[in-house]
Amino acid sequence: MLVIENLSVRLFNRIILHGVNLHIPAGEVHVLFGPNGSGKTTLLMTIMGFADYEVISGRIIFNGKDITNLPVYERAQAGLGLSFQRPPTIKGLKTQQMLEICHRHSQQDYRPLVEELNFQDFLGRDVNQGFSGGEIKRSELLQLLVQSPTLALLDEPESGVDLENIALIGKGINQLLHRQWPAEESAECRRKVREERKIGGLIITHTGYILDYVDADRGYVMMNGTIACQGNPREILRCIKEVGYEECVRCMI
Amino acid sequence: MHDLEMKKRAQAALDKPAQYGPDVDLSRFTLIAPQESYQEDLSQLPAELSRQVLSAGIETGEKGRSGTYFQKNHSVIHCQIHQEGVEILTIDQALAKYDWLKDYCWKMIPPDQDKYTAWAYLNPHHGYFIRTRPGVKTLFPVQACLYMEQDSLVQNVHNIIIAEEESELDIITGCAARPRMRQGLHVGVSEFYIKKGARLTFTMIHNWAEEMDVRPRSAASVGPSGIFISNYVSMKPIHSLQMYPTTWLEGKDALARYYNILVASRGSELDVGSRVILEAEGSRAEVVSRAISAGGNIRARGCLVGKGKDIKAHLECRGLILEQGGMIQAIPELEGYLPGIDLSHEAAVGKIAQEEINYLMARGLPESEAIAAIVRGFLTVDIAGLPTELQAELNRVVEESEKTLL
Numbered sequence: 001m002l003v004i005e006n007l008s009v010r011l012f013n014r015i016i017l018h019g020v021n022l023h024i025p026a027g028e029v030h031v032l033f034g035p036n037g038s039g040k041t042t043l044l045m046t047i048m049g050f051a052d053y054e055v056i057s058g059r060i061i062f063n064g065k066d067i068t069n070l071p072v073y074e075r076a077q078a079g080l081g082l083s084f085q086r087p088p089t090i091k092g093l094k095t096q097q098m099l100e101i102c103h104r105h106s107q108q109d110y111r112p113l114v115e116e117l118n119f120q121d122f123l124g125r126d127v128n129q130g131f132s133g134g135e136i137k138r139s140e141l142l143q144l145l146v147q148s149p150t151l152a153l154l155d156e157p158e159s160g161v162d163l164e165n166i167a168l169i170g171k172g173i174n175q176l177l178h179r180q181w182p183a184e185e186s187a188e189c190r191r192k193v194r195e196e197r198k199i200g201g202l203i204i205t206h207t208g209y210i211l212d213y214v215d216a217d218r219g220y221v222m223m224n225g226t227i228a229c230q231g232n233p234r235e236i237l238r239c240i241k242e243v244g245y246e247e248c249v250r251c252m253i
Numbered sequence: 254m255h256d257l258e259m260k261k262r263a264q265a266a267l268d269k270p271a272q273y274g275p276d277v278d279l280s281r282f283t284l285i286a287p288q289e290s291y292q293e294d295l296s297q298l299p300a301e302l303s304r305q306v307l308s309a310g311i312e313t314g315e316k317g318r319s320g321t322y323f324q325k326n327h328s329v330i331h332c333q334i335h336q337e338g339v340e341i342l343t344i345d346q347a348l349a350k351y352d353w354l355k356d357y358c359w360k361m362i363p364p365d366q367d368k369y370t371a372w373a374y375l376n377p378h379h380g381y382f383i384r385t386r387p388g389v390k391t392l393f394p395v396q397a398c399l400y401m402e403q404d405s406l407v408q409n410v411h412n413i414i415i416a417e418e419e420s421e422l423d424i425i426t427g428c429a430a431r432p433r434m435r436q437g438l439h440v441g442v443s444e445f446y447i448k449k450g451a452r453l454t455f456t457m458i459h460n461w462a463e464e465m466d467v468r469p470r471s472a473a474s475v476g477p478s479g480i481f482i483s484n485y486v487s488m489k490p491i492h493s494l495q496m497y498p499t500t501w502l503e504g505k506d507a508l509a510r511y512y513n514i515l516v517a518s519r520g521s522e523l524d525v526g527s528r529v530i531l532e533a534e535g536s537r538a539e540v541v542s543r544a545i546s547a548g549g550n551i552r553a554r555g556c557l558v559g560k561g562k563d564i565k566a567h568l569e570c571r572g573l574i575l576e577q578g579g580m581i582q583a584i585p586e587l588e589g590y591l592p593g594i595d596l597s598h599e600a601a602v603g604k605i606a607q608e609e610i611n612y613l614m615a616r617g618l619p620e621s622e623a624i625a626a627i628v629r630g631f632l633t634v635d636i637a638g639l640p641t642e643l644q645a646e647l648n649r650v651v652e653e654s655e656k657t658l659l
Contacts, residue, residue, distance in 0.1 A: 048615055050611050051607075071619075071620070073617050073618055076614065076615055081615075082615045088609045088612055090609050090613075090626075090630050091571075091630055092629070092633035092634070093627070093630035097630075101616050102617070105617060126630070
C-alpha cells in the first residue's frame with residue numbers, strides 16, 4: 001500500500017531524513033518509536049506532502065502510484081489522512097464546517113461518529129479554539145473518521161489524553177483502521193476478518209500506551225533520521241522501556 | 254442653538270476638512286437631481302436595480318421586512334410601514350409632524366464638524382425617520398435603502414432613529430450605487446437615540462461604486478440598560494470612505510457593540526473607526542473589526558473612553574493582507590479616567606498562516622479553496638444579540654462579496 005524508498009528530506013536547510021525505507025502492506029498497522037527530534041513527524045509530514053519538506057532523494061509510492069510530487073490535497077483525495085499533533089486554530093471556521101470539509105468525498109452520515117466521540121458540544125466552536133490536549137486528539141480522530149482514509153497517519157494520537165479518554169481514543173483508532181472484531185456471538189470468522197482488512201496505519205507514539213488498545217503489526221525505531229531498528233512493536237517497546245534509546249544509539253554504531 | 258446661528262456656523266465650515274481621510278473637492282459634484290416618481294409597489298422596480306440593492310440586503314419584495322424607506326438620488330420613491338407602533342417617515346415629514354423632533358436634530362453632530370456635515374446641513378436631500386413606540390418590538394427588520402445612480406451627484410441625507418423605552422428595533426440599511434457610476438459623494442448624517450431598556454440593532458451594508466466617496470457621520474446615545482448593536486459591512490470597491498461614529502453610553506448598564514467588516518480593493522481608501530464613550534456606571538462596550546486588504550488601504554481606528562464607574566470595554570482589530578500593494582493600519586486607543594475600570598484591546602495584522610492552509614489541504618481542499626475557507630472564517634463574527642434572520646442576511650451578503658474578492 002505504502003512504499004517508501006531511500007527517502008531523504010530537507011527542512012529549512014537541514015537534512016532531517018537520511019535514506020528511509022519503509023513498507024506498509026494493505027491492512028497493516030505500523031508504529032514508529034523514537035526520541036524527540038529523530039524525524040518521526042518529518043516523515044509523516046513528507047508522506048502528506050507539505051511544501052516545506054523538500055524531498056532530495058527517493059520516492060513515495062502509494063497504491064502503486066508515485067506520489068512524491070503530488071499536491072497535499074490530491075494525496076488526501078487519493079486516501080491519505082493525517083492527524084496532526086498540534087493542529088492550528090482557524091478563527092471563525094466551526095468544527096462542524098471542518099467536518100463537512102472532511103466529508104466532501106463521502107456519502108456516509110457522520111453524525112453517529114460525532115456522538116461516539118462525544119463531540120456534539122464542540123461542533124459550534126471554532127476548530128481547535130481553546131480545546132484541551134485531549135479534545136484536540138478527539139477532534140483530529142473525528143475528522144479522520146469522517147474523512148475515512150485508506151492509510152491513516154497518526155502523530156502521537158494519545159499524547160495529552162487523560163486516562164478516562166484514552167480508551168475512547170483507542171476505540172476510535174480501531175474503528176478508523178477497521179480493527180474492531182465482530183461481536184462474540186457473530187458467526188463471522190475472525191481470521192477472515194483479519195485477512196480482509198484493507199486500511200493501513202502509521203502511528204507515531206512516544207509512550208507506547210496506544211499499544212494497549214491497538215494491535216500493531218510492526219514497529220520501527222527512528223534515530224537521527226534513519227530507521228535504526230524494526231520488528232515486533234511490543235518487543236521494541238519493552239526494550240526501549242528497559243534500556244532506553246541509548247541502546248539504539250549503541251546498536252547503530 | 255438658533256437655526257440662524259447654526260446656518261452661519263455651517264457656512265463658515267464649508268472649507269473645513271475632516272479630521273481623518275482624504276479631502277474631497279466638493280466643487281466636483283452637483284447638487285441637482287431630477288425628481289423620480291414614487292413607487293407604490295417596490296416589486297415593480299427594474300429587476301437589475303432590485304438585484305443590486307439585494308446585494309446590500311434590501312428586499313424589494315419586502316419579504317421578511319416590517320417596512321421600507323427607499324431613496325433614489327434625491328427622491329424618496331417609497332416610504333411605507335406595515336406594523337403598528339413602528340414609524341417610517343421622511344425626515345421632512347417627521348419634522349412637520351412632530352414639533353419635539355427638532356430637539357433631536359443635529360444634537361450629537363454639530364453642523365460645523367467638517368465640510369461634509371456643513372454641506373449636508375445647508376443642502377439637505379431628505380433621509381429617514383424611524384421610530385418604535387414604547388414597548389413595541391419590530392416583528393421583522395425595517396429596511397432603508399439609499400441608492401445613487403446619477404453621475405457626479407452628491408446625496409446628503411439626515412436620518413434620525415429613535416427606539417423609545419423598552420422597545421426593540423431592528424434596521425437594515427443598504428446603500429448602493431449603479432455599477433461604474435462616474436464619481437459621486439454620499440454624506441449620511443445619522444443620529445440614534447436608544448432610550449431606557451430599548452434595543453436597537455442597526456446593520457448597514459455598503460455596496461458603492463469604484464469612483465464613489467462616502468462620508469457617513471453617525472452618533473448614538475444609549476439610555477439606562479439600553480443596547481445598541483451596530484454592524485457595518487463594506488466589501489465592494491469604493492474610492493474613499495471615512496467615518497468615525499461615536500456612541501455615548503449615558504444610562505447605567507448601557508451596552509454598545511460595533512462590528513465592522515472592511516475590504517479594500519486596489520484603489521480603495523478606507524478610514525473607519527468606532528468610538529464609545531462609557532459615561533455611565535456599569536456600561537459596557539465591544540468594538541470588533543475585521544479588515545482585509547486586497548491591494549487597498551485601510552485604517553481601522555477604535556477608541557474607548559472609560560469615564561463611568563465599573564465600566565468594561567474591549568476593542569479587537571484583526572487585519573489580513575491578501576495582496577501586495579495595500580496597507581492596514583490598526584489604531585486602537587484607550588482612555589481611562591477612573592480606578593476600577595476595565596479597558597482592553599488586541600490588534601493583529603498579518604497574512605494567512607501556511608499552517609492553516611496545510612491543515613485544510615490535508616483534509617482534501619485545494620489551496621485556493623483552503624484560502625477561501627480561512628478568509629470566510631476570518632470574516633465570520635458571531636454577533637451576540639443579533640436576530641438570527643439578520644445574522645443570516647449578513648452572512649449571505651458577506652459570502653456573496655467574498656466570492657468576487659477571491
